[in-house]
Amino acid sequence: MNGTPEDDLRRTPLYELHRALGARLVPFAGYEMPVQYPAGILKEHLQCREQAALFDVSHMGQVRLEGPGAAAALEGLAPLDAQGLPEGRTRYSFFTNAAGGILDDFMTSNAGDHLFLVVNAACKAADVARLEAALPAGTRCALLEDRALLALQGPRAAAVLARLAPEVAGLRFMDSRELELAGLPARVSRSGYTGEDGFEISLPADSAAAFAERLLGEPEVAPAGLGARDSLRLEAGLCLYGHDLDETTTPIEAGLAWAIGKRRRAEGGFPGAEIIRRQLAEGPARKRIGLLPEGRAPLREGLELADGTGHKVGRITSGGFAPSLGRPVAMGYVEAALADPGVALTAELRGKPTALTVAAMPFVKHGYKRS
Amino acid sequence: MADLYFTDEHEWLKVEGGEATVxxxxxxxxxxxxxxxxxxxEVGSSLxxxxxxxxxxxxxxxxxxxxGVSGEVTAVNEALVDEPAKVNAEPESGGWFFKMTLSDPGELSGLMDEAAYKAFVEGLG
Incomplete structure (x- = not known):
């Protein structure tokens, strides 16, 4: 084994709270993180779909980019229209490599005097190094180690958070504001990764546990761990980096063309632009798809997909049980000709062929507050 | 009177009249x-x-x-197919998986009794 010894695992500012809540802690991206609480993944998942769930996502990288040319420098690394991002808005994007593959996916908010990025935990050191190497003199990039990040997600999240800061009611999906929350300076984005309405809240690390406890004191809120976060994002059809996205997957194959703005498509100027623009024009050779397995057995990451003749045509990249649907769901990649909903495929599970049908995503309708 | 045995893979075997419930x-x-x-x-399969x-x-x-032992499967708990959560709710009663014959009852001596299993689990921390 070449794993990180447990002693070397980092802890988030909520570590003691997780323990007090009875969480099962597991190593994840170098951190000791709650995979579930005593309620269990199914209940935590449904809590988020029906009420509100609180997730600790402080392991993720919070990055502050500031100085002249910060947006232009970011555009040299990612096909994001950073210069056209209005103040107070957030957009999804990805760092690409010369082959058009994805190095990480991330959120960027225009905070007025700086850009605020949230990147994946496992990629944050590489992302910061990549940004530092690309920034012009006088432009700074800092990983905010003194901030925690909480996600309050679910249809009741807005009502709960509005008790502490009434102005959050006025935010729309992907709006981002500096606010005072329970006396704390916080950056609140109306976003998340569960498919539900909700907020991501960046706040000072030393006040985060007390703030989390306050949210958990609200009747609609319960804690949820990484297990529920994974089943929620899968039902919502959202990609998990390192599984559904990686250095060999382009945004076009992944169905993320919507995140590449018009100007960036026209002008290029990001790594792999030639390949990505060609795939936009001609269509990719393979596409990310949703899959509904027949029967009750979850079909998980890594299983190969075959067509009716047994020819290998793709692979499952995420799969499991969908608690909101009471059935297994999966996503993966197949040859473009087989990517239409309704196409019948098979996967071999423990030596037995199992039928799957290509299905539209999301599996569960998004609850974003768009207006 | 049934005898209860445990494996280090966290299965239990309740042995009664030459048959084990697992x-x-x-x-x-x-x-x-x-x-x-x-x-x-499958019922009838040899293990x-x-x-x-x-x-x-x-x-x-x-x-x-x-x-945990060798034998032939004589019954399976079909209720688990429609209600897998029974395994969580009643793991050591209604959530049983299958019943099997014992082709070599001597194999039971290699398993743990309840006290030994309890100590084993405590040792896992």
Whole structure:
């Protein structure tokens, strides 16, 4: 084994709270993180779909980019229209490599005097190094180690958070504001990764546990761990980096063309632009798809997909049980000709062929507050 | 009077009249979390000690259930197919997986009794 010894695992500012809540802690991206609480993944998942769930996502990288040319420098690394991002808005994007593959996916908010990025935990050191190497003199990039990040997600999240800061009611999906929350300076984005309405809240690390406890004191809120976060994002059809996205997957194959703005498509100027623009024009050779397995057995990451003749045509990249649907769901990649909903495929599970049908995503309708 | 045996893979075997009822322990179901799928062996199939006999899947992952002894499967708990959560709710009673004959009752001596299993689990921390 070449794993990180447990002693070397980092802890988030909520570590003691997780323990007090009875969480099962597991190593994840170098951190000791709650995979579930005593309620269990199914209940935590449904809590988020029906009420509100609180997730600790402080392991993720919070990055502050500031100085002249910060947006232009970011555009040299990612096909994001950073210069056209209005103040107070957030957009999804990805760092690409010369082959058009994805190095990480991330959120960027225009905070007025700086850009605020949230990147994946496992990629944050590489992302910061990549940004530092690309920034012009006088432009700074800092990983905010003194901030925690909480996600309050679910249809009741807005009502709960509005008790502490009434102005959050006025935010729309992907709006981002500096606010005072329970006396704390916080950056609140109306976003998340569960498919539900909700907020991501960046706040000072030393006040985060007390703030989390306050949210958990609200009747609609319960804690949820990484297990529920994974089943929620899968039902919502959202990609998990390192599984559904990686250095060999382009945004076009992944169905993320919507995140590449018009100007960036026209002008290029990001790594792999030639390949990505060609795939936009001609269509990719393979596409990310949703899959509904027949029967009750979850079909998980890594299983190969075959067509009716047994020819290998793709692979499952995420799969499991969908608690909101009471059935297994999966996503993966197949040859473009087989990517239409309704196409019948098979996967071999423990030596037995199992039928799957290509299905539209999301599996569960998004609850974003768009207006 | 039934005798209860345990494996180090967290299966229990309740032996009564030359037949063993097999399931997973309370500790195992706690470690697995919410069970969402169970695959049972076929009635009549032969199992050698240590063979994979069944599969239990939680939201997170799939795990195997092994045959603690050798024998032939005589019954399976069909209720688990429609209600896999029974494994969580009643792991050591209604959530049993299958019943099997004992082709070599001597194999039972290699398993743990309740006190030994309790100590084993405590040792896992």
């Amino acid at each position: 399931g997973i322990t309370q500790y195992a179901q706690e470690q697995l979390g919410d069970v969402v799928f169970v695959e049972l062996p 050698a000690k240590g063979d994979q006999a069944a599969v239990v899947e939680s939201v997170k992952a799939a795990s195997e259930v092994y045959a």
